[in-house]
Amino acid sequence: MNKRIFSSQKKEPAFMKEDKVKKRARPRMPIVAKIGTTIIVINIFMALFGPFVAPRSPSEILTPTAFAKPEEIGYLGADYLGRDLLSRMLYGARMTIGLTLITTVIGFFLGITLGFTAAVSKSWVDNLISRFVDILLSFPPILLALIVIVGLGTSIPVLVGTVAVIQASRFARISRAIARNVAVLEFVETARARGENMFSILLREITPNSLMSLTVEFGLRLTFSILFLSALSFLGLGIQPPAADWGVMVRENISGLYYGSWSAILPATAISLLTVGINLVVDWMAAQIGKEISSELLQ
Amino acid sequence: MIPLLIRRFLLGIATIWIISVLVFAGTEILPGDVATAILGQSATPEAVAAIRENLGLDRPAVVRYGIWLAKMLRGDMGTSLATNRPIASIILDRLKNTFFLAAITAIFSVPISVILGIISAGKPDKLLDRSISILSLVAISAPEFFTGSILVIIFAVSLHVLPSISYISETTTPLGVIKAMVLPMLTLTAAMLAHMTRMTRAAILEVLRSPYIEMAILKGVPKKRIIFRHAIPNALGPIINVIALNLGYLVAGVVIVEVIFAFPGLGRLMVDAVTSRDVPMVQSVAMIFCSVYVGVNLMADLLVLATNPRLRQKR
Numbered sequence: 001m002n003k004r005i006f007s008s009q010k011k012e013p014a015f016m017k018e019d020k021v022k023k024r025a026r027p028r029m030p031i032v033a034k035i036g037t038t039i040i041v042i043n044i045f046m047a048l049f050g051p052f053v054a055p056r057s058p059s060e061i062l063t064p065t066a067f068a069k070p071e072e073i074g075y076l077g078a079d080y081l082g083r084d085l086l087s088r089m090l091y092g093a094r095m096t097i098g099l100t101l102i103t104t105v106i107g108f109f110l111g112i113t114l115g116f117t118a119a120v121s122k123s124w125v126d127n128l129i130s131r132f133v134d135i136l137l138s139f140p141p142i143l144l145a146l147i148v149i150v151g152l153g154t155s156i157p158v159l160v161g162t163v164a165v166i167q168a169s170r171f172a173r174i175s176r177a178i179a180r181n182v183a184v185l186e187f188v189e190t191a192r193a194r195g196e197n198m199f200s201i202l203l204r205e206i207t208p209n210s211l212m213s214l215t216v217e218f219g220l221r222l223t224f225s226i227l228f229l230s231a232l233s234f235l236g237l238g239i240q241p242p243a244a245d246w247g248v249m250v251r252e253n254i255s256g257l258y259y260g261s262w263s264a265i266l267p268a269t270a271i272s273l274l275t276v277g278i279n280l281v282v283d284w285m286a287a288q289i290g291k292e293i294s295s296e297l298l299q
Numbered sequence: 300m301i302p303l304l305i306r307r308f309l310l311g312i313a314t315i316w317i318i319s320v321l322v323f324a325g326t327e328i329l330p331g332d333v334a335t336a337i338l339g340q341s342a343t344p345e346a347v348a349a350i351r352e353n354l355g356l357d358r359p360a361v362v363r364y365g366i367w368l369a370k371m372l373r374g375d376m377g378t379s380l381a382t383n384r385p386i387a388s389i390i391l392d393r394l395k396n397t398f399f400l401a402a403i404t405a406i407f408s409v410p411i412s413v414i415l416g417i418i419s420a421g422k423p424d425k426l427l428d429r430s431i432s433i434l435s436l437v438a439i440s441a442p443e444f445f446t447g448s449i450l451v452i453i454f455a456v457s458l459h460v461l462p463s464i465s466y467i468s469e470t471t472t473p474l475g476v477i478k479a480m481v482l483p484m485l486t487l488t489a490a491m492l493a494h495m496t497r498m499t500r501a502a503i504l505e506v507l508r509s510p511y512i513e514m515a516i517l518k519g520v521p522k523k524r525i526i527f528r529h530a531i532p533n534a535l536g537p538i539i540n541v542i543a544l545n546l547g548y549l550v551a552g553v554v555i556v557e558v559i560f561a562f563p564g565l566g567r568l569m570v571d572a573v574t575s576r577d578v579p580m581v582q583s584v585a586m587i588f589c590s591v592y593v594g595v596n597l598m599a600d601l602l603v604l605a606t607n608p609r610l611r612q613k614r
Contacts, residue, residue, distance in 0.1 A: 032433060135314075135317055135318075135321070138314045138317075138318065138589075138592075138593065138596075139318065139321075139589065139592075140547065140550050140551040140588065140589075140592055141551070142551040142554055142555075143550075143551070143569075143585050143588055143589060146554075146569060146570070146573050146581065146585070147321070147322055147325040147326060147581065147585055148325055149573055150325070150326055150572075150573045150576055150578060150581045151325045151326050151327075223440060227442050230442060230444075231442060231443070231444070231555050234442075234444050234555065234558070235554070235555065235558055235570050236570075236574060237570070237573060237574070250444050250448075254444075254448065254559075257448060257451050257452060257456060257463070258455075258456060258463065260456065264448055265445075265448055265449070265452070268442065268444055268445040268448055269445065271442055271445065272437075272440060272441040272442065272445045275440035275441070275442070276436070276437050276440040276441070278440075279436055279439070279440045280436065283432075283436055
C-alpha cells in the first residue's frame, strides 16, 4: 500500500505533462526577436516617462562651449548650443515616437477602411479607390512630402497629415489584397449566404482573419514613419527647432562630427536602434506567415 | 507583344501626366503665394500685385497649368526665383552629378546583392544565411544619416583618407571627383545592398518551393544545377522587379545622402529649393525625379515581359 503511494508520487502528475506539450507547440521567440522586444519596451518607457526623469530642461543653455564634453557639464555633455544632450534625448523620444505612432495609427485606420471597402465593393467603388491609391504609389513618398511642404509650409499638422496619407495608401493596397484573399474563403461565402451585410462580414469575418498580416504591416509601417519623419527633420523640413526631436538633433549637431563630438551620433543611433528593434520583431512575425519584409519597406 | 508594349508606354505617360497635375496643384494652388514668398511678409499690396501680374499669377489656375505644361514639354523650365538663373542650365549640371552617383551605386550593388541573395537562398537558415539576414536587416533599418555619419567618422575624421564634404567644381581633378563620390556611394550602397539581397533571396526561395523544383530534386538533379538552370531563370522576373524597386529607392535616397555630404546633385537642389520656396525649381526637379521613377518602373515591366514568355502570350 505504502509502496504504491510512493511510486505514484515519483511519477510526474498528468497536468505537468500537458503543460510541457503546450510549451513545445507554441512557436518559441528566437533570441533576436527578444532583443527587439526589449528595445521596443525601453523606447516606450522613454517616450512615456522621459520628460519626468530628464535631469535638466531641454532648452536651457548651460554652457557657452559648443559640444561640451561630459566631464565639463555632466551626463552626456552638451549639444551645439550648450544644452544638455541627455535631457534633449529624453524629451525628443516623446516627440519622435509620439509622432510615429500618431501618423501610423491614422494611416492604418484610414488605409484599412479604404482597402477593405474596395475589396468588398462594387467594381466602380473598387476602381475609384484603387486608382487613387495607385497614383499615390507612383510617387516616391519623399517627393510627395517635399511638394506638400513647399505649398503649405512645414508644421506638425501638415507633417502628420502628409505622412498619414502616404501610410494610408500603402495600408489600403495591402489590406485590399489581404481582404480579397480572405473574401473568397468558404466561411465568408457562408456568411454571405446567411444574409450578413457587408459591414458585418468585414468586421466579423474578414478583420479577425487578416489580423496577423495587418500586424506585420503595421510594424513595418512604424519603421517607415520613424525613418521618414526623422529624414524630413534632418533635411530641415520636418519638426522645427528648438523642439527636441531625434531627427532635428542629428541635423543640429552634425557639424560636431568633425570636433569628435557624439552629439549627432547619439540621436542617430537611437533612431537606428528603435527601427532595428521593431524590424527584428516584425521579421520574426513575418516569417511566421511567410513574408519578406524588405520589399514592403521600400514602398 | 507590340500592343502590350504600347499600352504599358501609354500608361507610363498617363502616370507622368497625373503627376504633373499633382505637382502643379501642390505647388501653385495651395495657399502660400509665390509673390509674398519673393517679397517677404512686409511687402506692399501694390508690389505684390505687380509681381503677380509679372509672373502671370493673376490668371486662372487651369490656364497657368496649360502654359506651364507646354513650356515643360518644350524643355523650357523658366527661371529660378532664388537665383534668377535659367533652371535648365542649373539642373543639367546637377543631373549629371546625381546620375553619375546613382550609376556607380547601381553598378556596385546590383551584382553583389544578387550574388549574396543566391548564396543565401542556396543554403537557407544556415549560419551564413542567418548572418547575411541579420546584417542586412540592421542595414535596412538604419537611416542614411546614421550610416553616413559613421562613415564620416571612420574615413574622414579618424583616417583622414576621404573628404566629408563632396565638393565638386570644374577645377576638381578626376581623382578628387572619385574621392568625393566614395562616401555618398557607400552610404547608398549599404541600404540598397541589404534590400536587394533580402528580396533576391525571397524571390529565389519562392521559386524553390514550386512543384517542378521538387520534381528536379526527386530526379536527383545536383543542387547547383537546380539553382542555376531551374530556379534562377524563373526568378529573373521578380529579381528585375527587385532591382527596379531599388533604383526607385535610389531616387529618394539620393535626396538625403546628397544633403549629408553637401553633394552638388539634384536631390540637394530640390531640398534647397523647398527651403527657399523656389516654386518653379521645385516643380522642375520634381518632374524630373518622377519621370525617372516612372521610367525605371516601365523599363522593369518591359524587361519582365522579355524574360517571361508566358506573360507575352495572348489570353
